[in-house]
Amino acid sequence: MHIPDGFLDPKLVALSDVAAIGLIGLAARKVERKLSPERIPLMGMLGALVFAAQLLTFPVVGGTSAHLVGAVLLAVLLGPFSGFLLMAAVLLLEALLFQHGGILAFGANLLNMGFIGAFGGYFLYRAGGSTPLSAGLSALLTVVISAVLCALELSISGVVSIKTALPAMALAHLITGAIEGIVTFSLLSFLVREAPEITGGERI
Amino acid sequence: MSHYWTSDLADRPSFFGRIDPRLRFFLFLSALGVISAAGGRLLFGATLFLIGVMLFSVAASAKFRRSVLRALLALLPFGAFVVFLMSLSRETGGPSPLLRGLCSLILIALFVTMMGFDELREVLRSLRVPSIFITLLGFVYRYFFLFREELEKMDMALKNRSFSSSRLEGWRLRALLIGQVLLRSYRRSEEVYRAMTARGYDRKER
Numbered sequence A: 001m002h003i004p005d006g007f008l009d010p011k012l013v014a015l016s017d018v019a020a021i022g023l024i025g026l027a028a029r030k031v032e033r034k035l036s037p038e039r040i041p042l043m044g045m046l047g048a049l050v051f052a053a054q055l056l057t058f059p060v061v062g063g064t065s066a067h068l069v070g071a072v073l074l075a076v077l078l079g080p081f082s083g084f085l086l087m088a089a090v091l092l093l094e095a096l097l098f099q100h101g102g103i104l105a106f107g108a109n110l111l112n113m114g115f116i117g118a119f120g121g122y123f124l125y126r127a128g129g130s131t132p133l134s135a136g137l138s139a140l141l142t143v144v145i146s147a148v149l150c151a152l153e154l155s156i157s158g159v160v161s162i163k164t165a166l167p168a169m170a171l172a173h174l175i176t177g178a179i180e181g182i183v184t185f186s187l188l189s190f191l192v193r194e195a196p197e198i199t200g201g202e203r204i
Numbered sequence B: 001m002s003h004y005w006t007s008d009l010a011d012r013p014s015f016f017g018r019i020d021p022r023l024r025f026f027l028f029l030s031a032l033g034v035i036s037a038a039g040g041r042l043l044f045g046a047t048l049f050l051i052g053v054m055l056f057s058v059a060a061s062a063k064f065r066r067s068v069l070r071a072l073l074a075l076l077p078f079g080a081f082v083v084f085l086m087s088l089s090r091e092t093g094g095p096s097p098l099l100r101g102l103c104s105l106i107l108i109a110l111f112v113t114m115m116g117f118d119e120l121r122e123v124l125r126s127l128r129v130p131s132i133f134i135t136l137l138g139f140v141y142r143y144f145f146l147f148r149e150e151l152e153k154m155d156m157a158l159k160n161r162s163f164s165s166s167r168l169e170g171w172r173l174r175a176l177l178i179g180q181v182l183l184r185s186y187r188r189s190e191e192v193y194r195a196m197t198a199r200g201y202d203r204k205e206r
Helices: A010-034 A039-053 A071-078 A080-098 A106-127 A132-156 A162-194 B021-036 B040-059 B062-074 B076-088 B096-114 B117-126 B131-161 B167-198
Strands: A057-059 A065-067
Touching: A010 A080, A010 A106, A010 A132, A010 B021, A010 B131, A039 A071, A039 A080, A039 B131, A039 B167, A071 A080, A071 A106, A071 A132, A071 A162, A080 A106, A080 B096, A080 B131, A106 A132, A132 A162, A162 B076, A162 B167, B021 B040, B021 B096, B021 B117, B040 B062, B040 B096, B062 B096, B076 B096, B117 B131, B131 B167
Parallel strands: none
Antiparallel strands: A057 A065
């Protein structure tokens, strides 16, 4: 789902980059003003952990595997603005270190995964009663929504046709989303039981 | 602990090393912009550039060769999926996006060899990128390698000890494994904050 450079229409790239930069600025201002300084190392470490956990593969079928995205997890633990900012840092490093996704397409990738995951996921989590189950379900939904958005962007850019891309992307990411949901649910249930101080901390 | 940030050319006294990091950054973005929108003759030029880098990588250091290979392989999952989608539909963009994608990924790999991580943070600072974002970028980069190593060790231990667990149980166990490292990172973050304040940290990235 990480879109490399060269696949999207330049106008769409420019538009998504401007939106992503604006959102990063907004989230940074909010976090800088409101977050207590002792939470900053925790934010950084959770970002690093999610980044490292993305390399851990979850076997699916026939040799295929999926990995964690972690945007909903970060948003639930730290709040949507902090989660979004961390996803921006993770996606930028991922593009530079592993070439997963482009640099100019960073805006589109951040909106697909970071914005939908952190803000959309957090909204769904709260609407569902703020339980590990609602977090798991919102993780599943956000992965599918992100994939649908990715398919829309590719078809707007004329790379693939919308009729085939949309159902194919949504179906393929239902499995990835299910894994994301199960992992998010299991992880948060474990944290609520073992370390409620982490799940009940400050959220921005 | 292996680092992915190669910065081979940035560390050595070279032509690239003498160029101001900000100029290097803008040159990189401009080249990326040209390649990612290229078509016709420009795309042919970009392909020649791709072949040139691949030939150069054969003679260059093993580290550089690995980063070029990684960049080429990085397109595989997304590229394969797009090719699959293209095969299903009649109206598609043709092979140009794949070629542009490959060239741009190679360019990013080249950029990483020409620019150190600290130099990049310096450039971002001069572009007035919010200080908190640069701080977080530093944290994520610094602790990623540590957590990756911890997760890999624990994952290996888990694989060696869980003999006949179902797929679903395997996913749950892996989630708990991440949870264990998360608990450790929570405790570690308190110590890190104490160490930071002892060194005069005041929320500003220096």
